[in-house]
């Protein structure tokens with residue numbers, strides 16, 4: 001029977017990504033020169049409940065959609081695929097004085113915000129270099145440590161959006177897993 005290859009340490013990778021956010025990214029947010037929450041280069045994706053809550057919309061969704069379609073809605077919101085895309089104006093939950101999110105830790109906070117700028121996706125670590133706090137070299141070292149010596153890290157930039165970088169794990173040749 002041939003030895004099993006080492007398993008992909010997905011849980012460890014996700015924990016390493018979260019730890020990197022906590023240690024290296026979040027402490028920098030208050031002094032960030034290009035805060036992502038201003039939505040100047042990023043697009044925020046929201047469902048109806050999040051949109052209604054953040055913009056304090058009182059009308060029913062069909063009426064709001066009609067207003068948006070007529071060009072009379074908040075100009076930073078575009079509707080599509082049953083969702084709402086926000087760009088070009090700071091998120092209403094962003095506290096510009098403190099440089100922080102007013103809904104941090106609340107269920108209404110979009111999952112995409114928690115994932116930005118570093119997250120685990122199917123065994124890869126994805127890093128968005130539009131965040132000035134991301135140090136790719138340091139992140140790669142953290143991920144290599146979490147992955148263990150059986151793996152090496154391959155870095156790939158997205159062809160269309162080169163600021164999105166994936167760190168993939170490749171098994172080291174000659175390494176054997178537990179039998």
Ligand code: SF4
Nearest residue numbers: 029032035036131133
């Ligand atoms: S871009 Fe990065 S450092 Fe700046 S506010 Fe966003 S997460 Fe924080």
Ligand code: SF4
Nearest residue numbers: 037091093094101113
């Ligand atoms: S919900 Fe919070 S983290 Fe997300 S864009 Fe708005 S202020 Fe930033």
